[in-house]
Amino acid sequence: MTPTGISGLSYQTASRTGKTGDQGQYRYFPGETLTLSVGNLELATGVPVEPVITPLEFFTFEREALKIAGTTDEGLQSHRITEQQLIQNSDAVMNLTRFLMALNWRQRTSSGDGIEIRDRVIQQLNAALPLISEPIDFNVPRGEFALEEEEALSPANQLLAEICFYPPDDELCEEPPTLEAIENAPPQPEEAEDRDPDIEYSEDLRSKRERILKAIRTVGDVAVDTAEAYLTRELDILTTRLGIRYYLNEFVADLPASDTGIKTVNVKKIAGKPDLADIEAISTRDQDVVVHSFGWQSASVDYFLAGESGGESEILVNFKPSDTYRWVKKSLRVVIN
Template identity: 50%
Template sequence: MKLVHLTRLFLPLSAAVVCTGCLDSGGSGSDDTRIGRINYQGLSGLTYTTNSQSGETNEAGEFRYYLGETLSLKVGQLPIIDNVPAQDFVSFLDFQPELREALKTASVNDRGLKDHRPVELNLLLNNTELQNRTRFLLALDWSGNVSEGEGIDIRPRVIEQLNAAINDPDIPDTLDFTVSAQDFSAADSPANRILQSICFYPEDDRLCGAPPSQQEIEAAPSRPENDEDLDPNTVYKEDLQSLADRIREAVRTLEDVDSEQAENYLERELASISNHYGRRYFLKESRARHPASDTGIKTIEVRKIGGEAALAEIEAVSARPNDIAVHSWSWQTAEVEYYVAGDTGGESDIRINFRPEDTYRWITKDIRVIID
């Protein structure tokens, strides 16, 4: 009987040990650690290290960290980034300090409101280091084609082969992502030599073997013209040539991931992160009606789902200020004030633009105000 009770006591402890390092699906861990993510759709298979945590990013690209820590990432033994601020979402733009600094200064859109998206677009189109790193990581994806709604999937088999490649004294064990795009993607560049050493098929797949030599191909008999004369036990010249071509075509290089693919991937991921932040906030009302005689100051409040709307900046503009005029705004109270300025039948949309204190991203919400 005592053994039964002891078993019951030890089961929760063993389960806790097994789950050490597991990630929850929320924004924080079971203790006071937080859970961050690489990009929005994730990047699995990376080895991560923070000041206090270490592990491997899961299928969602998640990692654990404490607030204020920095993040370093590797693919196997190959360094990707060092000492990047850990946060809810870490995009590839966050990997570089000069890009993080540039993102702090928003652009201004055609309505005179601040907007981070043109800044992101300019950076992803014109930064060579960002392009090089993105192309290389996309090339390590198992399928070789990261579609919309999918993350980058770097599998253990890929990591094992990558580690073997960089342990070769003839191949560098680090990559310089700051070189020109031409040098980075040259046929014999370190990045391409690493990729060429990796087979993105199961280990026993024939495409992972050495191609038949030209001597073997020439020594093989040609296929007979009549199918009736084919010998199922004979490997013909044409079969060997076809196999050699397929093996060579299966070798992956940076030519398989061009700049346009990298740009499209980055745009999708950045847009998804911005949309995620936007879904966290809402206006207390999305529509309001006031009589023309009611010219007192009205208030619109920005709210956050499940928490306080802690804002760093806020601004607002009315589409028809002669009907509905914006009076003032306050980031401290997360409010915008407006008043009726027009006659009955008038209306206007007020666009409220704000930046939460934990991101450089600007979020817009609209309210329709009608004058009765």
């Protein structure tokens, strides 16, 4: 569940039920679909299983949108464009991500850590879930999802307000002193020797109330740009992991200008045979090197020299493995002698 992991989520497939492990791992059989929950709160259902899943794949619309790649300035297809569009524009993805990050025990992922949802958090969440005013809907606009006003809290914030992210005996898990209790408490004597350690003065109660209220989390504690950075980091890790599994059979082709025959560069896969769904290729300098053809079945690109000695070009080979929506780009430098 994401490269750095989301631990503590409940999952269910046709054959398995359990909780994601400390690295976000879960068990499944190929072809199954996944239902994900945090405690008794369902997050997503009908999600096709994959070795690693991100919040962009939790929802049907976003999952289908990922199949349509964007186009780079080079004219090549790229999944990253679509990913960034969804991160920036999908309320469902952003709401869910901010909510999960708000449930993170340490409340920070900037150091490369994953999200840890502890049993103590889940127990409190389950106890509070029946008490919120209406069910949590991740598809509402993000402003509505994170609503935080004096007299109105969104259902997500109502739920978070009932969860204490400290040990049970910590002062911050107590009910905050009421304004009435503060008003009725005696004021603190000016002289230290006149103060009774067994009495909670109004100043003490006011400070305690502020500490407890400050410790209550809200969706707004996770800034949108923080959630965007987290998602981008996780997706970039997956892209990097995919890319290192593939390579071209050569990185530099040093050829004489007189050799104008068709040349071929092949996509290779570490410990396996490449199974591609699509491929495309361009030359960065058509006057020197021309891409003749390419084919996903053969996982290869054909090219020939068109320039004179001293010329060179890069052939950018862009391909999509059959088991992912992600594209991988590799390059071959062609030097003409």
